[in-house]
Amino acid sequence: MNAMKPEDIIKPENKVYSRPRLLDERNTHYCPGCSHGVVHRLVAELIDEMGLECTTIGVAPVGCAVFAYNYIDVDWVEAAHGRAPAVATALSRLNPGHLVFTYQGDGDLAAIGTAETIHAANRGENIVIIFINNAIYGMTGGQMAPTTLLGQKTATTPYGRRADLNGYPLRISELLAQLDGTCYVTRQAVHTPASVRKTKAAIKKAFQNALEGRGTSIVEVVSTCNSGWKLSPAKSNEWMAEHMFERYPLGDLKNV
Amino acid sequence: MEEVKLMKGNEAIAHAAIRYGFDGYFGYPITPQSEVLETLEELMPWETTGMVVLQAESEVAAINMVYGGAASGKAVMTSSSSPGVSLKQEGISYLAGAELPALILNVMRGGPGLGTIQPSQADYFQATKGGGHGDYHLIVLSPATVQEMADFVGLGMDLAFKYRTPAMILADGIVGQMMEKVVLPPFRPRRTAEQIAEQCPWAATGKGNRKHRNVITSLEMDSARMEENNHRFQRTYEEIRKNEVRFKEYYTDDAEYIIVAFGTVARICLKAIEDARKQGIKVGLLRPITLWPFPTEALASLAGRVKGMLTVELNAGQMVEDVRLAVNGRIPVYHFGRMGGMIPNPGEVLDALRANFPEIK
Numbered sequence: 001m002n003a004m005k006p007e008d009i010i011k012p013e014n015k016v017y018s019r020p021r022l023l024d025e026r027n028t029h030y031c032p033g034c035s036h037g038v039v040h041r042l043v044a045e046l047i048d049e050m051g052l053e054c055t056t057i058g059v060a061p062v063g064c065a066v067f068a069y070n071y072i073d074v075d076w077v078e079a080a081h082g083r084a085p086a087v088a089t090a091l092s093r094l095n096p097g098h099l100v101f102t103y104q105g106d107g108d109l110a111a112i113g114t115a116e117t118i119h120a121a122n123r124g125e126n127i128v129i130i131f132i133n134n135a136i137y138g139m140t141g142g143q144m145a146p147t148t149l150l151g152q153k154t155a156t157t158p159y160g161r162r163a164d165l166n167g168y169p170l171r172i173s174e175l176l177a178q179l180d181g182t183c184y185v186t187r188q189a190v191h192t193p194a195s196v197r198k199t200k201a202a203i204k205k206a207f208q209n210a211l212e213g214r215g216t217s218i219v220e221v222v223s224t225c226n227s228g229w230k231l232s233p234a235k236s237n238e239w240m241a242e243h244m245f246e247r248y249p250l251g252d253l254k255n256v
Numbered sequence: 257m258e259e260v261k262l263m264k265g266n267e268a269i270a271h272a273a274i275r276y277g278f279d280g281y282f283g284y285p286i287t288p289q290s291e292v293l294e295t296l297e298e299l300m301p302w303e304t305t306g307m308v309v310l311q312a313e314s315e316v317a318a319i320n321m322v323y324g325g326a327a328s329g330k331a332v333m334t335s336s337s338s339p340g341v342s343l344k345q346e347g348i349s350y351l352a353g354a355e356l357p358a359l360i361l362n363v364m365r366g367g368p369g370l371g372t373i374q375p376s377q378a379d380y381f382q383a384t385k386g387g388g389h390g391d392y393h394l395i396v397l398s399p400a401t402v403q404e405m406a407d408f409v410g411l412g413m414d415l416a417f418k419y420r421t422p423a424m425i426l427a428d429g430i431v432g433q434m435m436e437k438v439v440l441p442p443f444r445p446r447r448t449a450e451q452i453a454e455q456c457p458w459a460a461t462g463k464g465n466r467k468h469r470n471v472i473t474s475l476e477m478d479s480a481r482m483e484e485n486n487h488r489f490q491r492t493y494e495e496i497r498k499n500e501v502r503f504k505e506y507y508t509d510d511a512e513y514i515i516v517a518f519g520t521v522a523r524i525c526l527k528a529i530e531d532a533r534k535q536g537i538k539v540g541l542l543r544p545i546t547l548w549p550f551p552t553e554a555l556a557s558l559a560g561r562v563k564g565m566l567t568v569e570l571n572a573g574q575m576v577e578d579v580r581l582a583v584n585g586r587i588p589v590y591h592f593g594r595m596g597g598m599i600p601n602p603g604e605v606l607d608a609l610r611a612n613f614p615e616i617k
Contacts, residue, residue, distance in 0.1 A: 055462040057328065060473075069471045075460035077327040078473035080350050083320035086312070090324030090332065091460075093308045094280050098462050116320070119313035 020044040022053060022073040029067055031138075033233025035223030036065060038190040039132060042200045043103070044072045046207060056099045057091050059084040063105035064138040082113025085120035088127045092210075099210055101128040107137045110146040110172040117172070124181030124215035128206040131173070131218060133248060134225040142228035146170040149247055154228070169247050173220045177253040183215040185254040189222045189245075191237040222248050258439050265405040265431040268438050269335065269361060270295035272409035273307070277446040279330035280308040282321035284340060287373040288429045289363035292335040305446055315340040319347030319360070326356035326422075327472040329452040329459030331413055335361035337429070338379050339370060341387075348422055349388025352489070353474025355458075357416035359409065360394070361425045363432035366570075366597040374597020375429030377519060380574035383426045384548040391486060393493050395423040395500065396547040398518040402436035404545075410441055415500060417455065419492050426547060428570060430520040430599065502545035503554055507533065511540030513613060514558055515605070516579050517568040518544050525568050528605035537616055539609065547575070555582035564613050565589045568605055570598075588612075 019025065023044040030036045047056050056074040060066055062081035069076030079087040084102035092100040109117050109131050120127065136154055137143040143156040147169050151160040161169075177185040184206055188199040199221055206217035222244050224236035231239055263271070269292050273281060283293040293311060301307035308325075312318035318334045325332035336344060341362045351358050362383065366376035383396045395415050397408045405427060412423040452459065460470045476482040507529055508514065517525040522543040532539045542558065544551050559565070564587050567576040573591040580589045592608035594600050600608075610616050 054464050057460050057462055059324070066475065069469075069473065073463075073469055075462055075469050076471045076473075077324060077460050078354075078471070078475055079323070080320060080346055083316070083323070083347070086317040086320035087324035087327070089310070089317075090280060090282065090308075090321035090330075091328055093310070094325050094330045094332075095328055095461060115313055116317050119317065 020048055022048045024071050024073055026070070028071055030064065031227040033224065033226040033236060034064070035134065035190050035221065036132065038196060039130065039199070039221055039223075040068065040071055042196070042203055043130065046200065046204050047072070047074060050204070050207060052099050052207070055097060056101070057095065059088045059091065059100065059102040061102065061104040061108040063108045065103050065105060065132065066139065068103050082108050082111070083116055084108065084113065085116040085125070085127070085129065089120050089123070089125045092125055092127050099128070099207060100126070101130060101207070101210070103130045104132070105138070106131070106133045106135065106145040106147040110170050114172070118176070118179070121176050121216040121218065122179045122181045126210050126213050127216055128203070128210050129216065129218045130203065131220040132223045133220055134223040134228070135169070135244065136225045136228040138225045138228050146172070147248070149243055171248065173218060173253055176218050181215050182218060182254060183209050183256050184217040186218070186252045187220040187222060187248060187250050189240070189250055191224070191240060220248070222250065260437050260439055262435055262437055263402065264291055264433055264435050265399070265402045265427060266291035266363065266433070267295045268402050268406040268440070269409055270299065271440050272406040273333060274299060274301045274305055275441050275443045276410045276413060277305065277331060277444040278307050278333060278413070279446055280310070280321070280325045280332040282310050282312050282318040282325070282332065282334050284312050284315045284318050284336065286337045286340045288365055288375070288432050289335050289337045289361065292361065307446065315343040316347065319344035322358045323347055323351055323354070323356065326351060326358040327354070327459065328461045329456030331447070333359035333361065333413070335363065337363045337365045338367050338376065341379060341382070345382070345388035348394070349390055349392065350474050351422040352388070352392035352394070353390060354472050355420040355489070356422065356472065357413070357420055358422045359412045359416055359425070360422060361427065363427045363429055365429050366595060372597040373429070375570060375599060376595070376597060377428050377521065377570035378572070378574070378595065379426065380547065380569070380571060383424055384550070384578070392489060393548050395419070395421060395496060397423065397425050398545055398547050399425060399427050399431055400519055400522050400543065402431065402434060402438045405431055406438050406440055419496055421492060428519045428521070434520070497549040500546060501549045501551050501553070503551040504543045504545060505554070506541040506543070508540035508542065508558060511538050512563050513537070513539040513609065513616070514542055514562050514565045515539060515568055515609070516542050516544070516555070516565055516575065518547060518575065521568055521570060524600060524602055525605055528602035528609070531602055532606055532609070544575070550578045550582070552578070552582040555579055556584070559583040559586045563587060566609055566612055567591050568600065568608070569593045571595060
């Protein structure tokens, strides 16, 4: 009996996954196991699938995703820390017919940029905000974020976050869902194949909302930071499911 | 036929912005410049030219909206007054670092802190020496009349596009609030998408027909490249210094003394000079129109043939430092200033001239 050879398997009809056309072939600066890579892939796939390569403008944050513009092949604007929604406001208003999205972490969106986030959403700007919530400042070396859980150890809460000293983990998506300007606020994750598919569907819906001029869409992705959390990638996924989802339950917060 | 209107400097700014073909204005109310935003909202240019006008949630948001608009090659501006312009400094530094053209209007009031809502020129250092972090300069225009307020909107944005750098109109509260006759610039249509792509091939407008992506950023982690970026900025500033110095001289031909003043203060000084000349005192005026680039050579040249200079400013002595650098110790240079929203009258200016140069009879 003849053994099966690789060329018998590597055929277009057997292909289950390939690098998205708009995701550059280069190493990223992200740590192995980080959720950013998966979300980048979903964004790149969707822009291609939805035929938006030529009409998309991304706004990169300050934080781990500061170099997002190095990986996804569309036009980008790098914003100052927290100001992405303000930058996106002008890009969207001055470039009608374009998809304008921001890609921001928890510190950028929910600490220094809280005012810009809330007011862009309250004006109902036709933008998409992709919000990576990993409960820590990854880029600067693992300091407390507004979304850091009570008891969670970080570089600036070495004995664990205390409510009396540091306040409470901020559920900003719940807050944004209250605003009349938002049409879609959802919280997803990318730790299992099923959750990756759900997140992709959520980002697609958000992109469609923006194209249809329906207001602001926010897709929060509860994410891991294995280097900041000082856990292996696999353990990070377990820790996230065990601790993060309790404070940040997955699902749609608003869908109108 | 020229149409002469009577209006405030702040109102003239709004009219001129629409007529220039600005794509967007983003502002936040603060005295004494709120009429810019108010006038634009009243004129509703989005119904006519398509210009976007937006009241932002803060000065910080407004300057970052300017950054976003400028990043896509649009003609965009913001306006504020001193405390608000302090808040904009982060965004201005980013505009400079990302080499983006934009126009910023500062209608100065007295500080520091919340200070006063009355006129001042105390933001000279902030405007001309950087203001935000990093090695950068703004092109800084100083209007003395409502006419110049209107004219500098177009000039400022043209220069900003020419050199891919933000420009500032540094006005004092007097010229913002004062009503004067003004001939508004003619209407120009906003640029089309094709014209923007041609003028700003670097702009992040969506890839369109381009093969490569455009990225607007001030970030560069490779130090050697970041140094080269800085060299490029400095070469731009050198070009601006070479080409764009603007100033006006009055009664300098036979002058023995020179007053240096900018903005509306120059007009007060001009009255003082006319009074002085009636008393036989040969004094002239140099009014810098660009505060950066500064008319260093013109002042150096005057220093070779006059006995002394006096700067008159609505501050504790800021431009005087640049005059002294230009004069380089060859003649005495003194400063007379009022602060906190106080404005000198021509008599005080003349008294200050006599006090600093006792040989004047």
